[in-house]
Amino acid sequence: DLGSLPIIVGVILIALIFGLVEPLFFSARNFVNLLLQMAGITTIAIGVVFVLLIAEIDLSVGFVSGVGGVVMTLLLRESATDWPWYAAIGAGLLSTVVIGFLHGVIITKAGVPSFVVTLAGLLAWSGVVLILTTVLSNAGTITIQDPIVLGIANAYIPQVWGWLLFVLVIGGIIASQVVRQQTLRRQGLAVKPVSVLALQSVALTLVTGGTVWYANTDRGVPVVAVLVLIMLAFWSFIAFRTKFGRYVYAVGGNPEAARRAGINVDRIRIQVFMISSFMAGVGGVILASRLRSVDTNTGGGNLLLNAIAAAVIGGTSLFGGSGSVMSAFLGALIIASVENGMGLLGLPSGVKFVVNGLVLLVAVLIDAFSRRS
Numbered sequence: 627d628l629g630s631l632p633i634i635v636g637v638i639l640i641a642l643i644f645g646l647v648e649p650l651f652f653s654a655r656n657f658v659n660l661l662l663q664m665a666g667i668t669t670i671a672i673g674v675v676f677v678l679l680i681a682e683i684d685l686s687v688g689f690v691s692g693v694g695g696v697v698m699t700l701l702l703r704e705s706a707t708d709w710p711w712y713a714a715i716g717a718g719l720l721s722t723v724v725i726g727f728l729h730g731v732i733i734t735k736a737g738v739p740s741f742v743v744t745l746a747g748l749l750a751w752s753g754v755v756l757i758l759t760t761v762l763s764n765a766g767t768i769t770i771q772d773p774i775v776l777g778i779a780n781a782y783i784p785q786v787w788g789w790l791l792f793v794l795v796i797g798g799i800i801a802s803q804v805v806r807q808q809t810l811r812r813q814g815l816a817v818k819p820v821s822v823l824a825l826q827s828v829a830l831t832l833v834t835g836g837t838v839w840y841a842n843t844d845r846g847v848p849v850v851a852v853l854v855l856i857m858l859a860f861w862s863f864i865a866f867r868t869k870f871g872r873y874v875y876a877v878g879g880n881p882e883a884a885r886r887a888g889i890n891v892d893r894i895r896i897q898v899f900m901i902s903s904f905m906a907g908v909g910g911v912i913l914a915s916r917l918r919s920v921d922t923n924t925g926g927g928n929l930l931l932n933a934i935a936a937a938v939i940g941g942t943s944l945f946g947g948s949g950s951v952m953s954a955f956l957g958a959l960i961i962a963s964v965e966n967g968m969g970l971l972g973l974p975s976g977v978k979f980v981v982n983g984l985v986l987l988v989a990v991l992i993d994a995f996s997r998r999s
Contacts, residue, residue, distance in 0.1 A: 632992070633939070633940060633941060633953075633956045633957070633960065634956070636960060637956070637959055637960055637963065640960060640963045640964060640967065641963060643967070644963070644966075644967030644970070644971075647967075647971065648967065648970045648971055650970055651966070651967055651970055654840055654841070654843045654844035655844050655845075656966065656970070657840055657841065657844070658782075658841050658844045658845055658846075658848065659966070660962055660963065660966050661841070661847075661848050661850075661851045662779060662848055662850065662851075662916060663962045663965070663966060664958045664959055664961070664962035665779065665848070665850040665851065665853075665854050665912050665916070666691075666779075666909045666910075666912045666913040666916065666929075667909070667929075667932050667933055667936050667958040667961060667962060668854050668858075668936065668954055668955050668958040669854060669857060669905055669908050669909035669912055670687050670688075670691055670905060670906050670908075670909035670929070670933040671933045671934075671936035671937045671940070671954035671955075671957060671958055672857060672858070672861050672905045672951055672954045673687060673901055673902035673903070673904065673905030673906055673909075674687060674902060674933050674934055674936075674937040674942075674954070675937045675940075675942050675949055675950070675951055675953060675954050676861075676865075676874060676898045676901050676902060677740075677898055677899065677902045678878075678937055678938070678942045678943065678944060678946065678949060679865075679874050679875060679878045679898075679942065679946060679947065679948075679949055680874060680877045680878040680881075680894065680895060680898050680946055681878050681881075681944075681945060681946025681947070682733070682740040682895070682898070682899075682946075683740050683741050683744065683934075684729070684740065684744045684899065684902045684903075685741065685744040685745050685747070685748050685930065685934075686725075686729065686744040686745075686747030686748045686751055686903075686906075687902060687903070687906040687909075687930060687933055687934075688748070688906075688925045688926060688927075688929040688930035688933065689747075689748055689751035689752040689754075689755055689925040689926065689930075690722050690725050690726075690747070690751055690903050690906040690907065690910070690925070691722075691906040691907060691909045691910030691913065691925050691929065692751070692752070692755040692910055692920070692924040692925020692926070693718075693721060693722060693725065693751050693754055693755060693758075693907070693910070693925070694718040694719060694721060694722040694906065694907030694908070694909075694910035694911060695718065695907075695910035695911055695913060695914035695920050695924055695925070696718075696755055696758045696759055696768075696910075696914075696920045696924055697714075697717055697718040697721050697758070698714045698715050698717065698718030698775070698910075698911055698914065699714075699768050699770055699914055699919070699920045700758060700762065700768065701713070701714035701717055701718070702714045702770060702771070702772050702775065703768070704771065711772045711774040711775050714772075714775075715775070715911055718907055718910070718911060719904060719907040719908065719911070721907070722903040722904055722906055722907030722910070723900050723903060723904050723907070725747070725751065725903045726899045726900035726901070726902055726903025726904060727896060727899070727900050727903075729743055729744060729747055729899045729903065730895055730896030730897070730898070730899035730900060731896060733895060733896075733899065734891075734892040734895050734896055735892070740899075748930070751925070752925070752926065755922065755924055755925055755926075756922050759920060759921060759922045759924070760922060766921055766922050767919050767920070767921040767922075768919060768920050768921070769918060769919040770914060770915065770918050770919055770920075775911075775914075775915050776915055776918060777849060777915075778849060778850055778853070778911065778912060778915040779848070779849075779850045779912050779913075779915040779916035780915065780916065780918070781848070781849045782845045782846035782847060782848055782849060783846055783847050783848075783849055783852060784846065785842045785846060788838045788841065788842055788846060788847040789838060791838070791847070791852060792834055792835055792838045795834060795855070796827075796830065796831050796834055796835075798859075799827075799830060800827050803823060803826075803827070807823065850912055850915075850916075853912075854955075857905075857908070858951060858952060858954075858955055861951045862950065862951045862952060865950065865951050866950075870894075870897070873889050873894050874894060874898060875947055876889060876947075877889065877891050877894050877895065877946075878946030878947035878948075879946065879947030880947075906933075909933075910924070910925065913929075928979070928982075931982065932958075932961050932965075932982070935957065935961055935982060935985070935986045935989075936954055936957030936958040936960075936961050937949070937953060937954055937957055938957065938986060938989050938990060939956075939957035939960050939961065939985060939986060939989040940952070940953030940954055940955065940956040940957030940958070940960075941953040941956065941957075941989075942954075942957075944990060957989075960985065961982065961985075964978075964981060964982060964985060965978060965982070968981065
Protein backbone atom coordinates (compact mmCIF):
# COMPACT_ATOMS: atom_id res chain seq x y z
CA ASP A 627 0.00 0.00 0.00
CA LEU A 628 1.88 3.05 -1.27
CA GLY A 629 -0.74 5.43 0.14
CA SER A 630 -0.09 9.04 -0.86
CA LEU A 631 3.52 8.40 -1.91
CA PRO A 632 2.78 8.54 -5.69
CA ILE A 633 1.00 11.89 -5.22
CA ILE A 634 3.95 13.30 -3.26
CA VAL A 635 6.36 12.13 -5.95
CA GLY A 636 4.12 13.78 -8.55
CA VAL A 637 4.17 17.09 -6.65
CA ILE A 638 7.97 16.97 -6.47
CA LEU A 639 8.27 16.26 -10.21
CA ILE A 640 5.86 19.09 -11.08
CA ALA A 641 7.79 21.50 -8.87
CA LEU A 642 11.12 20.49 -10.41
CA ILE A 643 9.83 20.84 -13.98
CA PHE A 644 8.34 24.30 -13.48
CA GLY A 645 11.18 25.43 -11.22
CA LEU A 646 13.82 24.56 -13.79
CA VAL A 647 11.91 26.23 -16.61
CA GLU A 648 10.86 29.31 -14.61
CA PRO A 649 13.00 30.12 -11.51
CA LEU A 650 10.26 32.40 -10.14
CA PHE A 651 8.26 29.27 -9.35
CA PHE A 652 10.57 28.62 -6.37
CA SER A 653 10.41 32.19 -5.04
CA ALA A 654 9.00 32.75 -1.55
CA ARG A 655 6.41 35.15 -2.87
CA ASN A 656 5.09 32.62 -5.38
CA PHE A 657 5.09 29.95 -2.66
CA VAL A 658 2.80 32.06 -0.47
CA ASN A 659 0.64 32.83 -3.51
CA LEU A 660 0.34 29.08 -4.09
CA LEU A 661 -0.95 28.57 -0.54
CA LEU A 662 -3.57 31.24 -1.18
CA GLN A 663 -4.57 29.87 -4.59
CA MET A 664 -5.19 26.33 -3.35
CA ALA A 665 -7.15 27.27 -0.20
CA GLY A 666 -10.56 27.62 -1.85
CA ILE A 667 -10.13 24.53 -4.02
CA THR A 668 -8.99 22.44 -1.05
CA THR A 669 -11.99 23.48 1.03
CA ILE A 670 -14.54 22.62 -1.66
CA ALA A 671 -12.69 19.38 -2.49
CA ILE A 672 -13.06 18.20 1.13
CA GLY A 673 -16.83 18.10 0.65
CA VAL A 674 -16.42 16.40 -2.73
CA VAL A 675 -14.33 13.67 -1.06
CA PHE A 676 -17.25 12.73 1.20
CA VAL A 677 -19.60 12.52 -1.80
CA LEU A 678 -17.16 10.33 -3.74
CA LEU A 679 -16.74 8.07 -0.70
CA ILE A 680 -20.41 7.05 -1.01
CA ALA A 681 -19.96 6.53 -4.79
CA GLU A 682 -22.00 9.62 -5.72
CA ILE A 683 -21.14 12.87 -7.50
CA ASP A 684 -21.94 16.54 -6.86
CA LEU A 685 -21.73 18.74 -9.94
CA SER A 686 -23.27 21.76 -8.21
CA VAL A 687 -20.48 22.61 -5.74
CA GLY A 688 -19.08 25.41 -7.90
CA PHE A 689 -22.21 27.54 -8.01
CA VAL A 690 -23.29 26.46 -4.53
CA SER A 691 -20.06 28.06 -3.31
CA GLY A 692 -21.07 31.11 -5.34
CA VAL A 693 -24.44 31.25 -3.59
CA GLY A 694 -22.74 31.17 -0.18
CA GLY A 695 -20.28 33.90 -1.11
CA VAL A 696 -22.91 36.14 -2.72
CA VAL A 697 -25.40 35.81 0.17
CA MET A 698 -22.66 36.73 2.65
CA THR A 699 -21.55 39.73 0.57
CA LEU A 700 -25.09 41.04 0.10
CA LEU A 701 -25.73 40.94 3.84
CA LEU A 702 -22.47 42.79 4.57
CA ARG A 703 -23.43 45.88 2.53
CA GLU A 704 -23.49 48.95 4.76
CA SER A 705 -25.98 50.73 2.52
CA ALA A 706 -28.53 47.91 2.72
CA THR A 707 -28.49 45.33 5.50
CA ASP A 708 -25.17 45.97 7.30
CA TRP A 709 -25.10 42.63 9.11
CA PRO A 710 -22.12 41.83 11.35
CA TRP A 711 -19.52 39.62 9.68
CA TYR A 712 -20.26 36.53 11.74
CA ALA A 713 -24.02 36.70 11.05
CA ALA A 714 -23.47 37.27 7.32
CA ILE A 715 -21.07 34.33 7.06
CA GLY A 716 -23.46 32.17 9.09
CA ALA A 717 -26.38 33.05 6.82
CA GLY A 718 -24.33 32.27 3.71
CA LEU A 719 -23.28 28.88 5.06
CA LEU A 720 -26.81 28.09 6.25
CA SER A 721 -28.15 28.71 2.76
CA THR A 722 -25.67 26.19 1.32
CA VAL A 723 -26.55 23.59 3.96
CA VAL A 724 -30.23 23.92 2.99
CA ILE A 725 -29.22 23.41 -0.65
CA GLY A 726 -27.33 20.25 0.27
CA PHE A 727 -30.30 18.95 2.24
CA LEU A 728 -32.58 19.59 -0.75
CA HIS A 729 -30.23 17.72 -3.08
CA GLY A 730 -29.92 14.80 -0.67
CA VAL A 731 -33.66 14.43 -0.14
CA ILE A 732 -34.40 14.40 -3.89
CA ILE A 733 -31.64 11.87 -4.53
CA THR A 734 -32.62 9.48 -1.75
CA LYS A 735 -36.40 9.80 -1.55
CA ALA A 736 -37.20 10.29 -5.24
CA GLY A 737 -34.52 7.89 -6.43
CA VAL A 738 -33.09 10.34 -8.97
CA PRO A 739 -29.37 9.81 -9.75
CA SER A 740 -27.07 12.33 -8.09
CA PHE A 741 -25.57 13.18 -11.48
CA VAL A 742 -28.93 14.45 -12.75
CA VAL A 743 -29.96 16.23 -9.55
CA THR A 744 -26.67 18.08 -9.10
CA LEU A 745 -26.46 18.88 -12.81
CA ALA A 746 -29.87 20.52 -12.47
CA GLY A 747 -28.52 22.23 -9.37
CA LEU A 748 -25.53 23.54 -11.35
CA LEU A 749 -27.92 25.26 -13.77
CA ALA A 750 -30.37 26.46 -11.12
CA TRP A 751 -27.82 27.86 -8.67
CA SER A 752 -25.90 29.60 -11.43
CA GLY A 753 -29.17 31.39 -12.16
CA VAL A 754 -29.57 32.24 -8.47
CA VAL A 755 -26.09 33.78 -8.42
CA LEU A 756 -26.99 35.83 -11.48
CA ILE A 757 -30.26 37.00 -9.91
CA LEU A 758 -28.65 37.92 -6.60
CA THR A 759 -25.83 39.91 -8.19
CA THR A 760 -27.93 41.79 -10.76
CA VAL A 761 -31.59 41.98 -9.80
CA LEU A 762 -31.37 42.28 -6.02
CA SER A 763 -28.19 44.35 -5.85
CA ASN A 764 -28.57 46.35 -9.10
CA ALA A 765 -24.86 45.82 -9.75
CA GLY A 766 -22.81 43.23 -11.58
CA THR A 767 -19.96 43.35 -9.08
CA ILE A 768 -20.33 43.76 -5.31
CA THR A 769 -17.22 44.64 -3.31
CA ILE A 770 -16.54 43.51 0.24
CA GLN A 771 -15.70 46.24 2.75
CA ASP A 772 -15.66 44.34 6.05
CA PRO A 773 -12.04 44.08 7.30
CA ILE A 774 -12.62 40.79 9.13
CA VAL A 775 -13.97 39.05 6.04
CA LEU A 776 -11.23 40.52 3.87
CA GLY A 777 -8.65 39.28 6.35
CA ILE A 778 -9.74 35.65 5.93
CA ALA A 779 -7.76 35.29 2.70
CA ASN A 780 -5.63 38.43 2.77
CA ALA A 781 -4.06 38.44 6.26
CA TYR A 782 -0.98 36.66 7.61
CA ILE A 783 -0.09 35.43 11.08
CA PRO A 784 3.00 36.77 12.91
CA GLN A 785 6.20 34.72 12.59
CA VAL A 786 6.16 33.66 16.25
CA TRP A 787 2.63 32.31 15.91
CA GLY A 788 3.68 30.48 12.77
CA TRP A 789 6.42 28.58 14.65
CA LEU A 790 4.08 27.92 17.57
CA LEU A 791 1.57 26.46 15.12
CA PHE A 792 4.34 24.28 13.67
CA VAL A 793 5.15 22.84 17.11
CA LEU A 794 1.49 22.16 17.88
CA VAL A 795 0.84 20.46 14.53
CA ILE A 796 3.90 18.23 14.64
CA GLY A 797 3.37 17.35 18.29
CA GLY A 798 -0.27 16.51 17.72
CA ILE A 799 0.40 14.32 14.67
CA ILE A 800 3.21 12.38 16.32
CA ALA A 801 1.18 11.88 19.49
CA SER A 802 -1.83 10.62 17.51
CA GLN A 803 0.39 8.16 15.61
CA VAL A 804 1.87 6.81 18.83
CA VAL A 805 -1.59 6.36 20.38
CA ARG A 806 -2.84 4.63 17.23
CA GLN A 807 0.14 2.25 17.24
CA GLN A 808 -0.51 1.32 20.87
CA THR A 809 -4.20 0.75 20.18
CA LEU A 810 -3.47 -1.54 17.22
CA ARG A 811 -0.87 -3.46 19.20
CA ARG A 812 -3.29 -4.05 22.10
CA GLN A 813 -5.87 -5.38 19.63
CA GLY A 814 -3.35 -7.74 18.09
CA LEU A 815 -3.41 -6.00 14.70
CA ALA A 816 -0.52 -5.25 12.36
CA VAL A 817 1.41 -2.06 13.11
CA LYS A 818 3.93 -0.04 11.15
CA PRO A 819 7.61 -0.62 11.97
CA VAL A 820 9.13 1.95 14.31
CA SER A 821 11.69 2.86 11.63
CA VAL A 822 8.91 3.74 9.17
CA LEU A 823 7.11 5.89 11.76
CA ALA A 824 10.36 7.65 12.63
CA LEU A 825 11.10 8.32 8.95
CA GLN A 826 7.59 9.68 8.38
CA SER A 827 7.83 11.92 11.45
CA VAL A 828 11.20 13.33 10.37
CA ALA A 829 9.96 13.96 6.82
CA LEU A 830 6.78 15.63 8.09
CA THR A 831 8.79 17.81 10.48
CA LEU A 832 11.14 18.93 7.72
CA VAL A 833 8.34 19.69 5.27
CA THR A 834 6.19 21.57 7.79
CA GLY A 835 9.11 23.46 9.29
CA GLY A 836 10.40 24.35 5.83
CA THR A 837 6.94 25.62 4.87
CA VAL A 838 6.74 27.95 7.87
CA TRP A 839 10.32 29.18 7.43
CA TYR A 840 9.94 29.86 3.70
CA ALA A 841 6.59 31.60 4.12
CA ASN A 842 8.10 33.80 6.85
CA THR A 843 10.77 34.98 4.43
CA ASP A 844 7.97 36.67 2.46
CA ARG A 845 4.68 37.76 4.06
CA GLY A 846 4.27 34.93 6.54
CA VAL A 847 1.84 32.03 6.82
CA PRO A 848 -1.59 33.07 5.48
CA VAL A 849 -4.49 32.99 7.92
CA VAL A 850 -6.52 31.02 5.40
CA ALA A 851 -3.83 28.30 5.35
CA VAL A 852 -4.33 27.85 9.10
CA LEU A 853 -8.10 27.63 8.59
CA VAL A 854 -7.65 24.99 5.88
CA LEU A 855 -5.34 23.02 8.19
CA ILE A 856 -7.98 23.09 10.94
CA MET A 857 -10.67 21.91 8.52
CA LEU A 858 -8.46 19.07 7.26
CA ALA A 859 -7.81 17.92 10.83
CA PHE A 860 -11.48 18.18 11.82
CA TRP A 861 -12.91 16.32 8.83
CA SER A 862 -10.14 13.70 8.99
CA PHE A 863 -11.19 13.04 12.58
CA ILE A 864 -14.83 12.77 11.50
CA ALA A 865 -13.96 10.36 8.69
CA PHE A 866 -11.62 8.06 10.61
CA ARG A 867 -12.55 8.35 14.29
CA THR A 868 -16.35 8.56 14.42
CA LYS A 869 -19.27 6.23 13.82
CA PHE A 870 -20.54 8.52 11.09
CA GLY A 871 -17.25 8.25 9.23
CA ARG A 872 -17.29 4.45 9.38
CA TYR A 873 -20.85 4.47 8.08
CA VAL A 874 -19.81 6.67 5.13
CA TYR A 875 -17.12 4.19 4.11
CA ALA A 876 -19.54 1.29 4.60
CA VAL A 877 -22.20 2.88 2.38
CA GLY A 878 -19.61 3.61 -0.29
CA GLY A 879 -18.18 0.11 -0.17
CA ASN A 880 -21.50 -1.77 -0.34
CA PRO A 881 -24.76 0.11 0.31
CA GLU A 882 -26.88 -3.05 0.46
CA ALA A 883 -24.56 -4.68 3.01
CA ALA A 884 -24.60 -1.43 5.01
CA ARG A 885 -28.42 -1.41 4.96
CA ARG A 886 -28.56 -5.03 6.14
CA ALA A 887 -26.14 -4.15 8.93
CA GLY A 888 -28.65 -1.61 10.26
CA ILE A 889 -27.20 1.59 8.81
CA ASN A 890 -29.72 4.21 7.68
CA VAL A 891 -28.25 4.59 4.19
CA ASP A 892 -30.60 7.39 3.10
CA ARG A 893 -29.78 9.48 6.14
CA ILE A 894 -26.04 9.06 5.57
CA ARG A 895 -26.42 10.15 1.94
CA ILE A 896 -28.43 13.23 2.88
CA GLN A 897 -25.89 14.21 5.52
CA VAL A 898 -23.01 13.74 3.07
CA PHE A 899 -24.61 16.06 0.52
CA MET A 900 -25.18 18.60 3.29
CA ILE A 901 -21.47 18.38 4.15
CA SER A 902 -20.55 18.81 0.49
CA SER A 903 -22.66 21.95 0.13
CA PHE A 904 -21.51 23.32 3.49
CA MET A 905 -17.84 22.98 2.52
CA ALA A 906 -18.67 24.52 -0.86
CA GLY A 907 -20.11 27.48 1.05
CA VAL A 908 -16.95 27.77 3.15
CA GLY A 909 -14.91 27.69 -0.05
CA GLY A 910 -17.16 30.39 -1.49
CA VAL A 911 -16.50 32.63 1.51
CA ILE A 912 -12.74 32.10 1.13
CA LEU A 913 -12.79 32.83 -2.61
CA ALA A 914 -14.95 35.94 -2.13
CA SER A 915 -12.53 37.18 0.54
CA ARG A 916 -9.52 36.55 -1.69
CA LEU A 917 -11.06 38.36 -4.67
CA ARG A 918 -12.51 41.08 -2.37
CA SER A 919 -15.79 40.93 -4.29
CA VAL A 920 -18.40 38.74 -5.99
CA ASP A 921 -19.90 39.07 -9.46
CA THR A 922 -22.21 37.35 -11.92
CA ASN A 923 -19.63 34.60 -12.63
CA THR A 924 -18.91 33.77 -8.99
CA GLY A 925 -18.64 29.99 -8.65
CA GLY A 926 -18.23 29.51 -12.40
CA GLY A 927 -15.22 29.03 -14.62
CA ASN A 928 -13.15 25.93 -13.90
CA LEU A 929 -13.87 25.89 -10.16
CA LEU A 930 -16.07 22.77 -10.35
CA LEU A 931 -13.51 20.97 -12.52
CA ASN A 932 -10.68 21.81 -10.16
CA ALA A 933 -12.57 20.76 -7.02
CA ILE A 934 -13.59 17.36 -8.37
CA ALA A 935 -10.21 16.84 -10.02
CA ALA A 936 -8.44 17.64 -6.74
CA ALA A 937 -10.40 14.96 -4.86
CA VAL A 938 -9.79 12.33 -7.55
CA ILE A 939 -6.15 13.19 -8.23
CA GLY A 940 -5.47 13.11 -4.50
CA GLY A 941 -6.48 9.45 -4.36
CA THR A 942 -10.23 9.32 -3.64
CA SER A 943 -11.85 6.56 -5.70
CA LEU A 944 -14.68 7.36 -8.05
CA PHE A 945 -16.12 3.92 -7.22
CA GLY A 946 -16.70 4.73 -3.54
CA GLY A 947 -15.41 3.43 -0.22
CA SER A 948 -11.77 4.43 -0.71
CA GLY A 949 -9.98 7.70 -0.04
CA SER A 950 -9.24 10.21 2.67
CA VAL A 951 -9.84 13.87 3.46
CA MET A 952 -6.13 14.55 3.04
CA SER A 953 -6.47 13.58 -0.63
CA ALA A 954 -8.32 16.88 -1.14
CA PHE A 955 -5.22 18.76 -0.01
CA LEU A 956 -2.80 16.70 -2.09
CA GLY A 957 -4.94 16.94 -5.21
CA ALA A 958 -5.46 20.68 -4.76
CA LEU A 959 -1.70 21.08 -4.36
CA ILE A 960 -1.13 19.39 -7.73
CA ILE A 961 -3.91 21.36 -9.46
CA ALA A 962 -2.73 24.69 -8.02
CA SER A 963 0.93 23.92 -8.80
CA VAL A 964 0.16 23.07 -12.43
CA GLU A 965 -2.01 26.17 -12.92
CA ASN A 966 0.48 28.39 -11.09
CA GLY A 967 3.41 27.10 -13.14
CA MET A 968 1.58 27.42 -16.45
CA GLY A 969 0.50 30.92 -15.46
CA LEU A 970 4.12 31.93 -14.83
CA LEU A 971 5.05 30.52 -18.23
CA GLY A 972 2.27 32.53 -19.87
CA LEU A 973 0.62 29.51 -21.49
CA PRO A 974 -2.83 30.04 -23.06
CA SER A 975 -6.01 28.84 -21.38
CA GLY A 976 -6.51 26.05 -23.91
CA VAL A 977 -3.21 24.45 -22.96
CA LYS A 978 -4.09 24.72 -19.27
CA PHE A 979 -7.38 22.85 -19.78
CA VAL A 980 -5.64 20.13 -21.81
CA VAL A 981 -2.96 19.60 -19.16
CA ASN A 982 -5.47 19.54 -16.29
CA GLY A 983 -7.61 17.05 -18.23
CA LEU A 984 -4.64 14.76 -18.84
CA VAL A 985 -3.62 14.89 -15.17
CA LEU A 986 -7.19 13.96 -14.14
CA LEU A 987 -7.32 11.15 -16.70
CA VAL A 988 -4.06 9.66 -15.43
CA ALA A 989 -5.37 9.73 -11.84
CA VAL A 990 -8.61 7.95 -12.84
CA LEU A 991 -6.69 5.32 -14.82
CA ILE A 992 -4.43 4.63 -11.85
CA ASP A 993 -7.51 4.23 -9.63
CA ALA A 994 -9.17 1.86 -12.11
CA PHE A 995 -6.05 -0.31 -12.57
CA SER A 996 -5.39 -0.48 -8.83
CA ARG A 997 -8.95 -1.68 -8.13
CA ARG A 998 -8.71 -4.25 -10.92
CA SER A 999 -5.44 -5.65 -9.51
